[in-house]
Amino acid sequence: MVLGLVLGIVCGLTLPEYSAQLKPLGDGFIKLIKMLIGLIVFCVVVSGISGAGDLKKVGRIGLKSVIYFEILTTIALVIGLVFAFSTGIGSGANIHLDQLSAADMGDIAQRGQHMHTTTQFLMDLIPTSVIGAFADNNILQVLLFSVLFGSALNLVGEAASGISRLINELSHVIFRIMGMIVRLAPIGVFGAIAFTTSKYGLDSLQHLGSLVGLFYLTCVAFVALILGLVMRLSGLRMWPLLKYLREELLIVMGTASSDAVLPQIMRKLEHLGIGSSTVGLVIPTGYSFNLDGFSIYLTLAIVFIANATGTPLAMTDLLTILLVSLITSKGAHGIPGSALVILAATLTAIPAIPVVGLVLVLAVDWFMGIGRALTNLIGNCVATVAIARWEKDIDVQRANKVLSGQVGYTFQPRKPVAPAHQQEF
Numbered sequence: 001m002v003l004g005l006v007l008g009i010v011c012g013l014t015l016p017e018y019s020a021q022l023k024p025l026g027d028g029f030i031k032l033i034k035m036l037i038g039l040i041v042f043c044v045v046v047s048g049i050s051g052a053g054d055l056k057k058v059g060r061i062g063l064k065s066v067i068y069f070e071i072l073t074t075i076a077l078v079i080g081l082v083f084a085f086s087t088g089i090g091s092g093a094n095i096h097l098d099q100l101s102a103a104d105m106g107d108i109a110q111r112g113q114h115m116h117t118t119t120q121f122l123m124d125l126i127p128t129s130v131i132g133a134f135a136d137n138n139i140l141q142v143l144l145f146s147v148l149f150g151s152a153l154n155l156v157g158e159a160a161s162g163i164s165r166l167i168n169e170l171s172h173v174i175f176r177i178m179g180m181i182v183r184l185a186p187i188g189v190f191g192a193i194a195f196t197t198s199k200y201g202l203d204s205l206q207h208l209g210s211l212v213g214l215f216y217l218t219c220v221a222f223v224a225l226i227l228g229l230v231m232r233l234s235g236l237r238m239w240p241l242l243k244y245l246r247e248e249l250l251i252v253m254g255t256a257s258s259d260a261v262l263p264q265i266m267r268k269l270e271h272l273g274i275g276s277s278t279v280g281l282v283i284p285t286g287y288s289f290n291l292d293g294f295s296i297y298l299t300l301a302i303v304f305i306a307n308a309t310g311t312p313l314a315m316t317d318l319l320t321i322l323l324v325s326l327i328t329s330k331g332a333h334g335i336p337g338s339a340l341v342i343l344a345a346t347l348t349a350i351p352a353i354p355v356v357g358l359v360l361v362l363a364v365d366w367f368m369g370i371g372r373a374l375t376n377l378i379g380n381c382v383a384t385v386a387i388a389r390w391e392k393d394i395d396v397q398r399a400n401k402v403l404s405g406q407v408g409y410t411f412q413p414r415k416p417v418a419p420a421h422q423q424e425f
Helices: 002-014 021-048 053-089 108-113 118-123 130-135 139-182 185-200 202-207 209-233 237-242 246-255 256-272 276-289 292-308 315-331 338-348 355-390 398-404
Strands: none
Touching: 002 185, 002 246, 021 130, 021 185, 021 246, 021 256, 021 276, 053 139, 053 209, 053 292, 053 315, 053 355, 118 185, 118 338, 130 139, 139 256, 139 276, 185 246, 209 292, 209 355, 237 246, 237 355, 237 398, 246 256, 246 355, 256 276, 256 355, 276 355, 292 315, 292 338, 292 355
């Protein structure tokens, strides 16, 4: 992974024209991963629920996840506002609106203005058809169907044991395929980094460098202080967890996509000693509802645009930013160019700030996307640990041994788990 990262940078700088054609390597790797995500979520969630034995446990995990996600997302939004205002990011830029071209945004602003309302967002959780949910790779819709399917298997019991075994065996095959794809990760990172370096250059971070720097500083502070505290309360430590997930974090750093490591993350958290039902529910849901890095990005970018364009913000505007961001951020995952689209949607709801101002962050959006993906991934892993501890569904002693290196890990296909009515207690 590190070799692919370094070679990508060198190739991008020395052979820019050639490197500009390597983008399909990174895109192809991500597509290979994404093509299996729907099936993986379905198999893991169904197996976890059908084998849980008690549907009340599934309901408790879901409720606790929603409560946790809302609290942490709100904290992330507030921290973003605090850092933005304490530093005055963007102040003095003196950007006039007539200097910003709406044409530079393409259809981003228009797509943002037509983002769903809360009611429409909830309605869109229900797929038009089950096959359509899998075809569109809409994880929330797949998750909804998976929860219903797993619950039904649990209730039917012995009469559906054949289906339960089939899904467990399918899970075994899918994870074997994933193990094959994971070996291509260094090639994917090489292509993505080479393309990015050739397009933007190393000096590109100097453009809007203060915003990028502050964003990463805020993310580090959030991970170290807030998520670190959550880990401490859960009986574990943050730094060993980051070391344990280092390969996945490197992949995310190279591809700027947390989708590329979803299957590996779920397997590693199970290896850590967390129950499969908790992992299967929290991680896929968190990918859409627990976007800590994205929340920090939203508030920082909005305040930056307001300061750069000389737009004064009243207290009511700040409250509006918080409330609107809490809603719009929930629909971010799975939307092409989601960061800019959701930012446009949020700005649309705050009349005082010009939507066209998002042109200012276009140049550094990719670099900030790396930080968003990394923080989102770490936040979801910590959320799984916290909720598992809350639910008493984690072997803390095993987790400490794994994180200390006493118990090694290698990527293995998921072992079939017998449904609840076939297990011996």
